[in-house]
Amino acid sequence: MRKRISVRQLVEFILKKGSINQRYATSEHTALEGSRIHRLLQKEMEKEYGDSYQSEVSMKQIVVMNAQEVLVDGRADGIIQFENGKVTIDEIKTSEPAFENVLPEQVDLYWYQVMVYGYFYCLDNELEEITLQLTYYQTTEEKITREQKIFSYLELESFFSDLIGKYEAWLVFQENWRMLRNETIQQLEFPFDSYRKGQRELSVAVYNTIRQSKKLYVEAPTGTGKTISTLFPTVKAMGEKFDGEPIERIFYLTAKTITRQVVEDGFQALQTKRLKMKAVTLTSKDKICFLEERICTPEACPFANGYYNRINEALWDLLNNEDQMTRSVIESYARKHTVCPFELSLDVSLWCDLVICDYNYLFDPRVYLRRFFEDEDKSNVFLVDEAHNLVDRSRSMYSATLSKEKIMRLKHTVKGEEKLVKHLEKINQEFLKLKRVMEEEDVTFMSQHSEVSSIIAPINRFNEFAREWLAQNQEHEEQKEVLDFYFDCLAYLRISEYYDDHFMTYMEITYSDVLLKQFCMDPSYVLNQTFQKGCGAVLFSASLTPLFYYQQVLGGEENDFRYLVESPFDKENQQVIIDRSIQTTYRNRERSIEPIVERLTTFIQAKQGNYLFFFPSYKYLDDVYVEFALINKKVKILVQDTIMTEEEREKFLAQFEENAAQTTVGFCVLGGIFSEGIDLKGTRLIGTAIVSVGLPQLNQETELLKKYFDETLNAGFSYAYQIPGMNKVIQAAGRVIRTSQDKGVVLLLDERFARKDYQQYFPLHWYPHTVVYNSTQLSEVLETFW
Numbered sequence: 001m002r003k004r005i006s007v008r009q010l011v012e013f014i015l016k017k018g019s020i021n022q023r024y025a026t027s028e029h030t031a032l033e034g035s036r037i038h039r040l041l042q043k044e045m046e047k048e049y050g051d052s053y054q055s056e057v058s059m060k061q062i063v064v065m066n067a068q069e070v071l072v073d074g075r076a077d078g079i080i081q082f083e084n085g086k087v088t089i090d091e092i093k094t095s096e097p098a099f100e101n102v103l104p105e106q107v108d109l110y111w112y113q114v115m116v117y118g119y120f121y122c123l124d125n126e127l128e129e130i131t132l133q134l135t136y137y138q139t140t141e142e143k144i145t146r147e148q149k150i151f152s153y154l155e156l157e158s159f160f161s162d163l164i165g166k167y168e169a170w171l172v173f174q175e176n177w178r179m180l181r182n183e184t185i186q187q188l189e190f191p192f193d194s195y196r197k198g199q200r201e202l203s204v205a206v207y208n209t210i211r212q213s214k215k216l217y218v219e220a221p222t223g224t225g226k227t228i229s230t231l232f233p234t235v236k237a238m239g240e241k242f243d244g245e246p247i248e249r250i251f252y253l254t255a256k257t258i259t260r261q262v263v264e265d266g267f268q269a270l271q272t273k274r275l276k277m278k279a280v281t282l283t284s285k286d287k288i289c290f291l292e293e294r295i296c297t298p299e300a301c302p303f304a305n306g307y308y309n310r311i312n313e314a315l316w317d318l319l320n321n322e323d324q325m326t327r328s329v330i331e332s333y334a335r336k337h338t339v340c341p342f343e344l345s346l347d348v349s350l351w352c353d354l355v356i357c358d359y360n361y362l363f364d365p366r367v368y369l370r371r372f373f374e375d376e377d378k379s380n381v382f383l384v385d386e387a388h389n390l391v392d393r394s395r396s397m398y399s400a401t402l403s404k405e406k407i408m409r410l411k412h413t414v415k416g417e418e419k420l421v422k423h424l425e426k427i428n429q430e431f432l433k434l435k436r437v438m439e440e441e442d443v444t445f446m447s448q449h450s451e452v453s454s455i456i457a458p459i460n461r462f463n464e465f466a467r468e469w470l471a472q473n474q475e476h477e478e479q480k481e482v483l484d485f486y487f488d489c490l491a492y493l494r495i496s497e498y499y500d501d502h503f504m505t506y507m508e509i510t511y512s513d514v515l516l517k518q519f520c521m522d523p524s525y526v527l528n529q530t531f532q533k534g535c536g537a538v539l540f541s542a543s544l545t546p547l548f549y550y551q552q553v554l555g556g557e558e559n560d561f562r563y564l565v566e567s568p569f570d571k572e573n574q575q576v577i578i579d580r581s582i583q584t585t586y587r588n589r590e591r592s593i594e595p596i597v598e599r600l601t602t603f604i605q606a607k608q609g610n611y612l613f614f615f616p617s618y619k620y621l622d623d624v625y626v627e628f629a630l631i632n633k634k635v636k637i638l639v640q641d642t643i644m645t646e647e648e649r650e651k652f653l654a655q656f657e658e659n660a661a662q663t664t665v666g667f668c669v670l671g672g673i674f675s676e677g678i679d680l681k682g683t684r685l686i687g688t689a690i691v692s693v694g695l696p697q698l699n700q701e702t703e704l705l706k707k708y709f710d711e712t713l714n715a716g717f718s719y720a721y722q723i724p725g726m727n728k729v730i731q732a733a734g735r736v737i738r739t740s741q742d743k744g745v746v747l748l749l750d751e752r753f754a755r756k757d758y759q760q761y762f763p764l765h766w767y768p769h770t771v772v773y774n775s776t777q778l779s780e781v782l783e784t785f786w
Contacts, residue, residue: 003171007059007074009371011112013312014166018105020304020340022296037094037137038077041144045078045090054079059120065168066175076117077135088131088148089117096467099136099145105308110134111149116163119156128153139464173319174351177278178248181353182239184276190232191269197568199229205563207233210247210381210536211240217387217551219544220565221765222734226540227266230383234538235270235277237381238353247535248379249372252356255389256677263356263385264326271324279354280325282361285342288327290334297474303340311347314339319351346371359390363530364397365494373533380534386676387539388727391553394527398503398520400495402459402488404431405513410485413478420482423465426458427489434507435514445700447506451499452516459489492518498526504704519701521708527555543730545763549723552713567765573743574736575785576769578753579778584692589620596749597627600665600689602775603747604635606782608663609686610656614670614732616692618642624691625667636664640674649673656684668732670694676731681738688736689747693758694725726761733766745785747778 042055060073078090091114095102111134118130129152136145195203202220206229209216220226231252238247252263260281267279286294291301298305314337322329325348334341349355350371361369362382372380384390411424430452438446466486473479495518502522508515520526531537544550547562579599584592604611615621621639629637638652652674656664660683668674670690696702702720710716729748736744746766752758754771762769772778 002062002069002071004071004073005167007072007113007116010072010163010167011109011116013170014163015112016105016109016308018103018306018308019298020296020301020307020343021103021298037139038092041092041135041137042078045080049080052081052083054081059117061120061123063164065164066172068171068175070171072116074113074117076114076121079121086131087121087125087127088133089114089121090133090135091117092135092137094137094139096138096140096464097471098138098141098143098468101471102136107134110136112159112163115151115156115159118151119153119160122153122156130156140468177276178239180276184274185235185239188232188236188270188275189273191228191273196223196225198565199225202226202229202563202565203233205561206230206538207237209538209561210234210237213378213535215531215537215539215551215556215560216563217544217547217554217556217560218538218540218563218565219547219763220540220542221567221569221763222542222738223568223740224542224565226385226542227262228269230385230538230540231263231266232270234381234383235275235354238277245378245535247381249352250354250381250383251362251372251534252354252383253359253362253385254356255359255386255393258677259385260356264324267324267354267356276323277353278319278323278325278351279356280330280345280349280352281327282345282349282355282357283327283330283342284358288331288341288345290331290341296340301340303334303338307339307343310337310339311344313337314344315348315351318344318348325352359384359393360397363390363394363527365498366397366491373530376533378535382531382534382537384537384539386541387550387554388541388543388731390527390539391523391550391724394523394554395520398495398498398523398526399518400488400492401515401517402427402431402455402492403513403515404428404435406485406488407431410478410481413481417469419465420469423458423462427455427462430455430458431514431516434516435509438507438509444509445506446508447504447700447704449501449504451496451505451518452507455516456493456496459493462486463489463493495520500525502526504708506700506704508700519704521705522553522712524553524555528557529555531555542734543727543763545726545730545761546723549719553719564764567763569737569740569742569765571765573740574765575745575781576733576748576766577745577778577781578748578769578771579773580751580754580771581773582691582749582751584616584620584750589623593623593627596624596691597631598775599747599749599778600624600628601632602778603687603689603745603782604632604663604665606779607686607786608660610660610664610666610680610684611687611689612666612668612674612685612732612735613689614668614675614691616670616694617697618669620691621667621669628665632665634662636662638664638666640666640668640672644673653678653680656680658683670732671728675728675735678735679738680735682742685735685744687745687747688733689749690729690732691749693722693750693752694728695721696724722758723761726758730763745782 045053055078057076057079059076060071063070063072076089077092080088091110093110114132114134118132121127122130129150131148131150133146133148202218205216234250240246254260264281290303295301296304314333318325318333330341330345334344360367362373407424407428411421414420434452463486466482470479470483470486499518502520502525504519504521506517506519539554547564551560551562582592582595600613615624625639638655666674671694706716706720709719733746736746770781772781
């Protein structure tokens with residue numbers, strides 16, 4: 001297959017110099033705004049030069065490097081062909097700083113890009129010289145600066161030849177590595193002595209899904225070995241031709257840091273079978289930064305200073321000496337070469353076969369990896385772990401909120417900055433208009449299907465001015481506050497580009513604020529569009545019931561696949577009990593406390609050991625805890641705090657010891673930090689009690705979801721309340737059985753668990769279950785089980 005690299009990628013990789021500098025970062029406009037400015041300038045050129053001017057001209061050349069053809073391509077913003085045979089190629093760049101304030105190394109990159117286009121044009125049209133023009137549009141002042149340079153064909157040929165020569169060494173490395181990788185993949189065997197129950201079938205389903213460039217939605221209970229069952233067949237598929245292109249890169253996407261460790265362990269298992277692949281784990285910028293306070297300027301950070309002068313040397317060293325680039329490996333090489341560890345991890349990912357990272361690097365429109373996902377690339381495949389988390393995460397990533405109170409506070413703190421205040425006031429005026437409408441209708445909440453279009457222009461103008469102000473006022477005491485609101489506005493503008501009938505806009509007057517939010521109710525369309533950028537996707541979780549729901553809301557199509565893996569564990573090792581006498585609805589909560597305490601006491605008296613109790617709210621938890629503690633004074637009781645550091649969480653879990661000499665109970669919140677992602681194996685946890693069916697709290701957003709899904713699927717209550725609630729319940733229940741040797745009980749305290757409309761969302765391994773009506777019956781069932 002012919003390799004392709006864009007002109008911009010080639011130039012930036014080989015020739016970019018200087019430092020990482022957030023002060024002068026050439027901020028990307030929103031796609032719509034950037035395109036608008038380009039079209040405006042191109043139309044002006046068309047008026048001036050008529051038919052002599054062409055815009056958006058495709059430019060490409062096939063270059064032979066390392067005995068293989070490489071397509072180098074791009075698009076010239078404009079070409080002017082004069083009657084005398086002279087030609088000018090125009091390159092348009094837009095940003096906020098005045099042209100004279102743009103860093104020289106950035107201007108050089110602009111010229112290098114158009115020089116490649118100039119060479120291509122001279123080569124194709126046998127020109128001896130050509131005029132190259134840089135058109136710079138300063139957005140804040142709407143000022144246009146133009147510079148021209150005349151180059152001979154020989155100058156451009158020499159420039160391009162040198163550029164390609166420097167790139168060829170990297171291409172040789174990449175091709176040699178690809179050949180070695182594919183040879184080892186062909187010989188690769190499953191890394192364990194045997195498959196667990198369901199693993200082989202799941203692996204086959206994953207492999208066939210990738211072959212057909214589809215999406216697969218999988219529920220695989222704890223113990224299935226989901227990580228290796230998805231990673232192994234995807235690796236085997238790498239290098240094979242599906243839909244015309246071989247797979248060159250796997251993105252393994254997770255919701256939590258702890259899961260990334262499991263993937264790294266799975267990759268190491270494959271390496272023991274002599275697999276040769278390069279893998280990198282991306283760690284967030286804030287976590288991996290070497291400085292106590294992250295300031296990305298050359299003055300404040302030695303790892304940012306001169307980064308682009310040293311990065312290729314660091315990459316060459318890293319790639320030639322390491323195959324698994326974990327956080328510690330990245331940090332080691334970053335210190336060795338004095339480069340930013342976060343940027344190093346991003347830059348090396350371009351040369352890796354497996355990228356392990358958070359969801360947001362693919363899905364979040366604010367931070368997704370443009371180097372991979374700006375355009376479609378069918379050589380990428382996506383593995384999405386813990387996929388049940390993607391529903392709420394994607395709604396959050398594709399929503400954006402503005403706060404009137406934040407505007408007013410910022411106006412006050414920067415009151416000496418007249419122009420900045422003026423732009424803030426323009427946004428505030430739009431808030432006031434909306435607020436007056438609500439006051440006239442005597443409402444505190446108002447929603448609509450369309451955007452508030454009148455606020456977009458003042459937000460745009462504020463952001464353009466703020467970008468320049470931020471660059472010029474690095475030492476201003478309110479710089480952080482301005483930057484914070486700037487990012488709020490930037491997020492709002494970016495989300496507006498996605499806005500369609502899957503969104504709602506709402507405005508809410510609270511006690512101390514007025515909020516304007518673009519709310520993504522149904523992320524299915526944007527997720528589907530994102531998945532189209534690769535050749536296939538596998539989304540999996542231990543709790544993906546019902547599969548049809550997750551297929552719908554996570555971007556699935558009718559011809560995609562669903563797969564349900566049976567639990568590999570002996571059903572005799574788990575007892576699921578439903579107490580049908582307990583009512584936990586809000587109006588019954590106070591009188592439910594006494595019977596709940598009685599059931600929980602009976603629960604732990606059946607066998608000494610470690611237990612977790614889950615409640616739908618801290619208030620409910622506290623009320624039950626007070627009464628439970630009074631009659632269980634010999635029991636060690638732990639309570640989840642509303643905010644806990646990582647150290648406090650680890651200390652909490654460390655008290656759940658093997659073969660406990662004393663019964664230990666943890667009071668936790670359903671859907672919180674201890675209801676998923678913790679692994680208490682063996683006797684570290686022998687029972688979990690779950691109070692209520694976990695329905696989300698009644699609020700305006702959930703009601704908007706209910707209305708939306710009623711109108712679109714006639715399933716509002718199920719999609720907005722029941723399924724999200726039951727997912728939290730299933731996750732919490734899944735803490736009990738973690739290995740084939742584990743034995744434990746799940747106690748469900750709510751009469752609704754016995755109803756068909758909730759049992760339809762039970763996982764298969766909850767069958768059969770037992771229904772009790774009082775403590776005596778509960779005690780008998782527990783005694784029989786234990």
